[in-house]
Structures are given as C-alpha cells and as structure tokens.
Amino acid sequence: MALTRLDCTKCDRTYAPGVVLNLCTACNAPLFARYDLERAARTLRPEALATRERSMWRYHEVMPVEDPAQWLTLGEGWTPLLPTPRLGARMGMKRVWVKDESGNPTGSFKARGLSAAVTMAKVLGAKAVCLPSAGNAGSALGAYAARGGLEAHVFVPKDIASLFLMETRAYGAHVETVDGLITDAGRICAGLAKEHGWYECATLKEPYRVEGKKTMGYELAEQLGWTLPDVILYPTGGGTGLIGMWKAFEEMETMGLIGSKRPRMVAVQAEGCAPIVKAHAEGKPDAPMWPGATTHAHGLRVPKALGDFLILRAVKESGGTAVAVTEAEIIQGVKDISAAEGLFVAPEGGACVAALRKLQAAGQVTPDESVVVFNTGTGFKYVENMAPLW
Amino acid sequence: MALTRLDCTKCDRTYAPGVVLNLCTACNAPLFARYDLERAARTLRPEALATRERSMWRYHEVMPVEDPAQWLTLGEGWTPLLPTPRLGARMGMKRVWVKDESGNPTGSFKARGLSAAVTMAKVLGAKAVCLPSAGNAGSALGAYAARGGLEAHVFVPKDIASLFLMETRAYGAHVETVDGLITDAGRICAGLAKEHGWYECATLKEPYRVEGKKTMGYELAEQLGWTLPDVILYPTGGGTGLIGMWKAFEEMETMGLIGSKRPRMVAVQAEGCAPIVKAHAEGKPDAPMWPGATTHAHGLRVPKALGDFLILRAVKESGGTAVAVTEAEIIQGVKDISAAEGLFVAPEGGACVAALRKLQAAGQVTPDESVVVFNTGTGFKYVENMAPLW
Numbered sequence: 001m002a003l004t005r006l007d008c009t010k011c012d013r014t015y016a017p018g019v020v021l022n023l024c025t026a027c028n029a030p031l032f033a034r035y036d037l038e039r040a041a042r043t044l045r046p047e048a049l050a051t052r053e054r055s056m057w058r059y060h061e062v063m064p065v066e067d068p069a070q071w072l073t074l075g076e077g078w079t080p081l082l083p084t085p086r087l088g089a090r091m092g093m094k095r096v097w098v099k100d101e102s103g104n105p106t107g108s109f110k111a112r113g114l115s116a117a118v119t120m121a122k123v124l125g126a127k128a129v130c131l132p133s134a135g136n137a138g139s140a141l142g143a144y145a146a147r148g149g150l151e152a153h154v155f156v157p158k159d160i161a162s163l164f165l166m167e168t169r170a171y172g173a174h175v176e177t178v179d180g181l182i183t184d185a186g187r188i189c190a191g192l193a194k195e196h197g198w199y200e201c202a203t204l205k206e207p208y209r210v211e212g213k214k215t216m217g218y219e220l221a222e223q224l225g226w227t228l229p230d231v232i233l234y235p236t237g238g239g240t241g242l243i244g245m246w247k248a249f250e251e252m253e254t255m256g257l258i259g260s261k262r263p264r265m266v267a268v269q270a271e272g273c274a275p276i277v278k279a280h281a282e283g284k285p286d287a288p289m290w291p292g293a294t295t296h297a298h299g300l301r302v303p304k305a306l307g308d309f310l311i312l313r314a315v316k317e318s319g320g321t322a323v324a325v326t327e328a329e330i331i332q333g334v335k336d337i338s339a340a341e342g343l344f345v346a347p348e349g350g351a352c353v354a355a356l357r358k359l360q361a362a363g364q365v366t367p368d369e370s371v372v373v374f375n376t377g378t379g380f381k382y383v384e385n386m387a388p389l390w
Numbered sequence: 391m392a393l394t395r396l397d398c399t400k401c402d403r404t405y406a407p408g409v410v411l412n413l414c415t416a417c418n419a420p421l422f423a424r425y426d427l428e429r430a431a432r433t434l435r436p437e438a439l440a441t442r443e444r445s446m447w448r449y450h451e452v453m454p455v456e457d458p459a460q461w462l463t464l465g466e467g468w469t470p471l472l473p474t475p476r477l478g479a480r481m482g483m484k485r486v487w488v489k490d491e492s493g494n495p496t497g498s499f500k501a502r503g504l505s506a507a508v509t510m511a512k513v514l515g516a517k518a519v520c521l522p523s524a525g526n527a528g529s530a531l532g533a534y535a536a537r538g539g540l541e542a543h544v545f546v547p548k549d550i551a552s553l554f555l556m557e558t559r560a561y562g563a564h565v566e567t568v569d570g571l572i573t574d575a576g577r578i579c580a581g582l583a584k585e586h587g588w589y590e591c592a593t594l595k596e597p598y599r600v601e602g603k604k605t606m607g608y609e610l611a612e613q614l615g616w617t618l619p620d621v622i623l624y625p626t627g628g629g630t631g632l633i634g635m636w637k638a639f640e641e642m643e644t645m646g647l648i649g650s651k652r653p654r655m656v657a658v659q660a661e662g663c664a665p666i667v668k669a670h671a672e673g674k675p676d677a678p679m680w681p682g683a684t685t686h687a688h689g690l691r692v693p694k695a696l697g698d699f700l701i702l703r704a705v706k707e708s709g710g711t712a713v714a715v716t717e718a719e720i721i722q723g724v725k726d727i728s729a730a731e732g733l734f735v736a737p738e739g740g741a742c743v744a745a746l747r748k749l750q751a752a753g754q755v756t757p758d759e760s761v762v763v764f765n766t767g768t769g770f771k772y773v774e775n776m777a778p779l780w
Contacts, residue, residue: 050441054468074472074732075493078444080465086539103465103493105732107770143732149476163773166780170728170769338560342464342495342533379560380497380770383553390556 001066002035006207009310017064020124022205030204030307032247033211035062041255046226054078056112056215062251063215064120064208072119072148074105076112077215081223081372087340087353091360095370097229099220100343101377106167108346108377109216110140113240116212117201118144126199127151130192132178132185134237134298135164136377141201142171153198155185160298161384181293183304203238204306210244217248220372221258228263230369233355235348235376236267236276236322237302239311246314263372264320267311268355270295271324273303276311280322285309296385297330297347299376321364329354331389334379346382349375391456392425396597399700407454410514412595420594420697422637423601425452431645436616444468446502446605452641453605454510454598462509462538464495466502467605471613471762477730477743478761481750485760487619489610490733491767496557498689498736498767499606500530503630506602507591508534516589517541520582522568522575524627524688525554526767531591532561543588545575550688551774571683573694593628594697600634607638610762611648618653620759623745625738625766626657626666626712627692629701636704653762654710657701658745660685661714663693666701670712675699686775687720687737689766711754719744721779724769736772739765 006015010029015021017033024031040061052058056077060066081097088096101109114137121129130153131141138154145152152173156164157180168175178185186202193200204210221228228249234242242265252258267276272294279287286309293303305311315322325333333350337343345353352373359365379386396405400419405411407423414421430451442448446467450456471487478486491499504527511519518541521531528544535542542563546554547570558565568575576592583590594600611618618639624632632655642648657666662684669677676699683693695701705712715723723740726747727733735743742763749755769776 054444055470075470075490080445082464086537100465100495103495105490105493106734107497107768139734143734146729146732147476163770166773166777167728167734167769170725170734171732172729335560338557339536339562342536342561344496344529344533344557344560378497378768378770379557380553380768383556387556 002040002061003033003064004036005034006031007034020126020199021207022200031207033064033207037251037254044255049222056115056212059215059218064116064211065123070119070123072115072122072144074111074115074143074147076104076115078219079103081220082341084337084341087337090336090340091357092367093360093365093371094367096356097372098337098343098375099216099372100375102345102375106136106140106143107381108136108140109213109241110136112212112215113209114140114144114201114212117206117208118148118150120208121199121201122148122150128153128196128198129201130154130189130198131201132156132182132189134182134301135160135381136299138173138175139164139168139171142168142173145173146171153192155189157181157185161381163381163384182302203240210240210247213241214244214248216241217245218252221252226258228258228261229372230263231266231365231371232263233266233268233352233371233373235300235351235374236269236311237299238305239267239307242267242314243307243310262318265315265318266320266355266359267315267322268352269322269324270297270300270330270351271326273301274324275303275305276308277322277324279308279312280315285312287312296327296389297351298385299346299348300351323355323358325351325354325358327389331386334386343375344379345375346377346379347386348377392430392451393423393454394426395424396421397424410516410589411597412590421597423454423597427641427644434645439612446505446602449605449608454506454601455513460509460513462505462512462534464501464505464533464537466494466505468609469493471610474727474731477727480726480730481747482757483750483755483761484757486746487762488727488733488765489606489762490765492735492765496526496530496533497771498526498530499603499631500526502602502605503599504530504534504591504602507596507598508538508540510598511589511591512538512540518543518586518588519591520544520579520588521591522546522572522579524572524691525550525771526689528563528565529554529558529561532558532563535563536561543582545579547571547575551771553771553774572692593630600630600637603631604634604638606631607635608642611642616648618648618651619762620653621656621755621761622653623656623658623742623761623763625690625741625764626659626701627689628695629657629697632657632704633697633700652708655705655708656710656745656749657705657712658742659712659714660687660690660720660741661716663691664714665693665695666698667712667714669698669702670705675702677702686717686779687741688775689736689738690741713745713748715741715744715748717779721776724776733765734769735765736767736769737776738767
C-alpha cells in the first residue's frame with residue numbers, strides 16, 4: 001500500500017506505520033499519515049475514479065487501508081455537492097454550493113473519520129475503542145465498532161440530546177455521561193483508555209480520522225471537475241475536516257490532480273465558543289481554552305482543539321478568516337436554507353449559512369465568487385437542541 | 391424523451407403524457423408511465439451507467455424527465471446495498487443485504503418518489519402540490535417544493551411525531567394536522583385540492599411517484615451485477631416501492647438488462663394494520679379497509695392502499711408472501727440490526743428484520759438464499775415513536 005510513514009505535525013519525528021499510535025511520543029502533537037504519492041498518482045486518475053464505488057474509499061490509494069475486504073464501511077462519503085441558487089440569490093451570491101454531509105451513515109460527516117479510524121483500529125489489532133463526543137462522533141464510533149465487532153466506549157456531556165444516547169447504545173456502545181464539556185469528557189476517557197488498554201480515537205489523537213475527513217477535499221475537487229472554489233465555509237469545532245481538506249489539497253497538487261490555487265478557508269464558530277476566531281483576530285499561532293463555552297450547536301462547543309495550530313495555519317495560509325455567529329443567527333441560517341432549498345441542516349450547517357451572509361454584507365466575498373458551504377450533519381438529530389430557540 | 395403514454399392499471403384506457411393527470415378518468419385506478427423501451431435500451435447499458443451521477447436520475451431514459459436542467463434533485467437515490475454478515479449469521483442466513491434508504495434527502499425513500507413527482511408537477515405547470523402523509527412523504531414533498539419554488543400543502547394525523555412538523559414547516563410547507571388516520575387526511579386533502587386547484591401527489595394518485603420509487607429496483611439489479619436476489623422483504627404501507635420495483639423488473643427484462651427470474655416479494659406489515667397480509671392469506675385480489683389501524687411504525691399505518699390490487703398481484707405472481715409482525719418484534723428488529731451492523735433503522739426497517747427472522751424460523755427462506763431487506767428510512771425521525779416501547 002501507499003502509506004509509508006507517520007509524521008509529527010510539530011517536530012521532525014517520523015514513525016513507521018503498522019502499529020497502534022496516538023500522538024507524537026516526543027512532543028504530544030498529532031501525527032499525519034504520509035503516502036508514496038508518486039505511486040498513488042499512477043492509478044488515482046480522474047478517468048479511473050469515474051467508475052469507482054460511491055464512497056470515500058474510492059480514493060483508496062491515499063487511504064490507510066487499500067484492501068476493500070478490510071474496510072468497515074456503511075457507505076460513508078461521496079455526498080452530494082448541491083448548487084443552491086435560491087439561497088445564493090437571497091444573499092446576492094451567484095455561485096453557492098452546499099456540500100451536504102447529512103446523508104452519511106449515522107447522519108453526519110463524523111462517519112468518514114470513524115470509518116477510517118475504526119477500520120485501522122481493527123487492522124492494527126485493537127479490541128476496544130473510545131472517544132469523548134458532543135454526540136455525532138460517539139454514534140459514528142458506535143456504529144463502526146458494531147460493524148467491526150469491536151467494543152466501544154463513548155463519553156459525552158450530560159446535556160446531550162437524548163436521541164444520541166438511544167442511538168449510540170443501540171449500537172452496543174457503552175456510553176457514560178459526564179458533568180462538563182467535551183474537554184472534561186476527554187480527560188476521563190483518556191484516563192480510562194490508559195487503564196483498560198482501549199485505543200483512543202479522540203479528535204486528532206490518532207492519525208486516521210483525519211484521513212477519512214480529508215476525503216471531503218478530494219470529493220470537492222472531483223465534483224467541481226478538479227478545480228476548487230474561491231471560498232470554503234466550514235463549521236469548526238475540533239477542526240479535523242478543515243485540517244484534512246488542507247492536507248488533501250496538498251496531496252492532490254503533488255499528484256498533479258489540481259494546481260496551486262487554494263480556496264480561502266473560513267472557520268465558522270459560535271459566539272459562545274469562538275477560540276479560533278479570537279486567536280485568528282489576534283494573529284496567534286494557537287488558541288487558548290475558551291472559558292464558559294456555550295452553544296446549542298454542540299459540534300461547535302469545543303473550547304480547546306488539539307489541532308488549533310493546524311486550523312489557524314490553514315486559515316492564515318489560505319488568506320481566509322474566522323467568523324463567529326450568534327445562536328439566533330444559527331437558527332435563522334437553518335431556517336433560511338430549509339426554506340430556500342429543502343435542506344433541513346444541522347445547526348453547524350446553519351452557522352455557515354449565517355457566516356456567509358456576514359461575509360457578503362462585509363464585502364469579504366463578492367457576488368461572482370464560488371463558495372462552498374459545509375453542512376456537516378442532519379438537523380433531525382438536533383431537534384431537541386433547536387426547539388427552544390426555534 | 392422515451393415517455394410515450396400513460397396506461398391505466400385496471401382498464402384499457404391510455405393517455406398522452408404532457409398534461410396534469412391523476413387517476414384514470416374512466417375507472418379511478420392508478421396510471422403507469424410507459425416508455426419507448428427499445429429506444430431507452432440503446433443507451434441504458436451497464437457500461438454507460440458505470441460513469442453516471444450518483445442519484446436515481448442515472449436511469450433518466452426510463453424517467454419522466456430526461457433533461458437534467460429540469461430535475462429537482464437533492465441527491466436522492468443510489469443508496470448503499472450493504473452486506474450484513476453479522477445480522478445474517480445471527481439468523482442462520484448466509485447472504486443478507488440491507489438496501490439502506492436512510493441516507494436519502496429528508497431521511498427516507500420518500501425522497502425518490504417526491505423528487506420525480508414534484509419535478510413533473512413543475513414541468514407540467516402546477517403551482518401548488520399537496521398530499522396526506524404519515525410524516526416522511528410530507529417532509530419530502532415540502533423539501534422538493536422548496537427546491538422548485540412551489541407551494542406545498544401537507545395533511546398529517548395529529549399524533550405525528552413533532553419532528554415532522556418542525557421539519558416540514560421549515561421547508562415552508564403548510565401543514566394541517568387531522569384528527570384521524572392517513573386515509574382521513576387524504577379525504578380532506580383531496581377536497582381542498584379540488585377546491586384550490588392544487589396538484590394532488592397522494593400515493594399512486596399521480597403517475598410519477600412510482601417512477602421515482604421504481605429506481606430502487608434498478609439499483610438493486612445494478613448493484614448485484616444485473617442479477618436479482620431470491621427474496622426481497624419490503625415494508626408495505628401504500629406499497630409504491632414494491633409496485634414500482636415490480637414494474638422496474640419488467641422494464642429491465644424488456645430492455646435485456648436482466649432475465650426472467652424474479653425475487654419472491656414479501657410484503658411486511660404490522661399486526662395492528664395488516665390489510666395486505668389478510669387479503670393475501672385469503673387469496674383475495676384486493677384488500678378491504680383495516681379497521682382500527684394502529685402501529686408506532688407510522689409508515690405502515692395505512693388501512694387502505696389505493697394500489698392494494700397491484701401489491702397483491704406482485705406478491706402472488708412472484709411466489710412471495712405477506713407477513714405481519716408485532717410492535718415488540720419491530721423494536722427488537724431495530725435493536726438487532728443496530729447492534730449487529732451499526733444501522734439505526736426506522737421501525738419499518740426493523741419490521742423487515744423481524745419478518746426475515748419469522749420466515750427463516752418457518753423454513754420459508756433457506757440459509758443459502760440471497761435476501762434483500764429494505765430499510766426505508768432513518769431511525770432518527772422515529773425516536774419519539776420508538777422511545778415508549780424501547
């Protein structure tokens with residue numbers, strides 16, 4: 001296979017693949033999978049892709065597992081990129097698309113990362129996996145662990161919508177509710193993982209979730225005829241998707257699939273939890289813990305992201321920005337896209353719609369620019385969260 | 391385009407396409423779209439399909455609208471056909487697949503029918519569309535009407551889960567709750583449609599929803615390498631999908647895509663509303679109104695189906711059967727497939743899992759037979775219905 005090694009994202013350390021690894025043992029930073037891209041480029045060609053399976057595994061040359069028999073798959077990825085002319089027109093924009101992740105297994109983009117991570121966990125011999133979650137990552141972990149016959153442990157804030165508990169437990173996962181935020185859940189999870197020998201799959205704490213998430217970048221390019229849009233709006237909690245897409249663009253350029261042009265990456269957060277927005281505004285390379293984090297868009301309620309420096313670097317290098325929106329703007333965003341296009345999106349998707357409106361009003365995007373808005377999940381799982389604000 | 395005429399499913403009447411039509415004006419039976427299949431067969435070939443779009447519109451030669459610019463699409467169809475070896479093994483079956491419709495826009499198979507019907511409604515010049523619904527059809531109507539800029543009116547039983555009201559209204563649809571069942575909602579809808587000139591899109595009351603639904607049959611064949619399974623289990627309320635697949639098999643055989651072998655079609659219903667099961671057991675050609683219909687699987691709570699005679703005919707001709715399951719068995723079915731395969735299915739999908747277990751126990755399927763179980767929607771929209779029985 002093309003996977004050759006794992007590189008630390010902060011120091012010079014590299015690791016051989018093929019063993020269970022979490023963070024860099026020298027500096028505790030996330031690891032990135034690296035491939036023999038020259039080899040991958042020989043077969044990862046537009047004409048070859050045209051006939052491949054309708055899942056993220058179509059890019060198997062740049063995935064950690066190439067053998068289809070080993071994939072734990074429920075059909076994740078290859079989601080629609082929908083032109084949204086009515087929504088665009090209402091904002092004075094001519095070329096807006098929504099990358100709609102709601103149709104993924106378990107109803108969110110988390111399926112991509114966990115399909116890749118749990119597949120690798122099983123390949124590497126893990127028997128049990130665990131992570132802290134705001135809801136969707138936990139249910140995706142549970143689903144893929146069930147698919148693979150692995151034990152799963154999920155740690156969630158106790159104010160999580162009840163739907164997530166029912167769903168995740170239905171997959172047979174053990175779910176513990178924690179009095180606190182996802183960072184608190186993460187601490188408890190890490191402690192128990194060490195104690196029991198579970199493979200920790202928290203955001204960026206193992207190298208493969210980002211490999212699943214990066215396929216959003218490959219799909220964007222393929223769906224736009226191997227070009228990229230001018231602007232990407234991405235709801236940013238842990239930020240794995242943004243980091244992953246940025247990695248994907250580099251890989252694609254190396255393989256000659258795209259040129260050097262990059263979209264301006266816009267990290268969208270909630271005003272009640274906007275560490276990346278604050279750090280970006282202040283020109284800092286990383287983002288300190290956000291005190292008293294609060295938002296009903298639970299996927300955005302991440303007060304401290306392990307990959308903060310990677311998010312901020314991608315935003316800066318791309319000439320992009322970071323935008324915070326209010327709770328009311330998020331809900332209005334959900335309503336706007338539902339009514340205009342028939343898409344009942346997650347509040348994280350609504351946040352991006354709201355952010356685009358702000359950028360447009362501020363002249364930070366122009367009417368002719370091509371814009372991709374990410375909807376990272378279905379609104380169905382957030383009815384309990386959204387109802388009081390509706 | 392290949393659409394040549396509309397045939398009555400009961401009498402000899404035929405109609406030219408291109409105008410708004412509901413039932414046969416002579417005998418009030420549903421109409422079927424008919425195509426120039428000789429023409430369609432020239433381009434609808436396996437090798438051509440391999441590179442087409444990942445939606446049900448890939449079969450455009452046998453769809454009522456061939457021009458992509460006219461499709462009201464949100465990415466419906468081309469859903470995964472997932473092998474479910476763990477679920478199969480727990481039932482003593484070796485070759486079980488789930489056709490998982492949960493990733494469709496609006497979270498259910500209803501997206502297929504309503505994408506086709508609302509597309510045609512707009513093409514034919516309708517300004518407003520309406521239907522009665524147990525929930526998912528109404529939300530799909532709302533979504534596609536929003537996408538096309540049409541007015542939508544939806545009539546639902548008042549005990550519908552609150553999620554459906556929020557979702558469907560978010561699309562801008564007018565939703566009326568009715569004190570009664572879907573048949574009562576249908577009566578009110580029909581009266582108002584006549585009064586206001588809305589285009590009625592109730593199940594089989596216009597000819598195009600079934601054209602969307604039939605694509606499930608095309609996909610099954612394509613995904614199985616242009617063969618069909620031995621047995622199909624299908625949750626049967628209005629039955630459009632079963633009727634549509636049966637129509638698709640005939641079209642495909644005419645075009646030389648498959649042979650004459652047909653799966654045994656198994657209509658799955660709830661014990662609290664089993665008109666098709668009763669009529670099939672009694673050898674009747676149609677199914678009288680089921681009194682006091684009740685089940686938490688609201689998609690199955692259809693006491694009288696307009697297409698009853700078409701469902702019963704397909705079941706009989708195929709050598710299939712009709713099976714009723716209890717409320718507890720439905721929930722157990724949802725739990726079984728969630729835990730075995732990571733699929734949190736709608737109760738209608740759980741009913742099919744339960745029905746397969748019954749058929750297997752009764753020796754009506756053998757361990758080596760290939761079986762496709764339909765999951766028609768996501769469980770996320772049914773949490774409110776399932777919770778009291780969980």
